[in-house]
Amino acid sequence: MKKKILSKYYLPAYSLTELLVVLAIIGILIMLVLPNQTSVVAQAKSIEAQSMLNHLYGLEKSYFYRYSKYSSDFEAIGFEPSLNITEGGQAVYRIEIVDASVNSFKAIAVSVSDFDGDGSFNTWEIDHRKVLVETIKD
Helix, strand or coil: CCCCCHHHHCCCCCCHHHHHHHHHHHHHHHHHHHHHHHHHHHHHHHHHHHHHHHHHHHHHHHHHHHHCCCCCCHHHHCCCCCCEHHHCCCECEEEEEEEECCCCEEEEEEECCCCCCCCCCCEEEEECCCCEEEEECC
16 A cells, blocks of 8 residues: 655645635624724714814803803914814814804804715704704714
């Protein structure tokens, strides 16, 4: 009987088919988890808008107590908006004071990027009564 010479070089390994099946299963699992993660990311980023609008509210109230009116000027109330990602900064929202009068003000925070790619940009709004509302969901 003749012995196989190649048998001493045989190493146990996985076949290419087995590796492809495992990679396909991992890919399917990632695709199932990924959509759930985008909503979590959007919620985490919206905390930035809420925080900045609450800070702006405090500064507007302080300005109102001093001058008996609200202001639409960031410099007058002492608010310095962070540079957003389109301007080389890290902020994801652009803050604007939409309306400021003697008795009321309204400010909005609009995201500068579309979190889920649906074409709508997340928008938050706050007014002189500290009502913080998400007007456009992303």
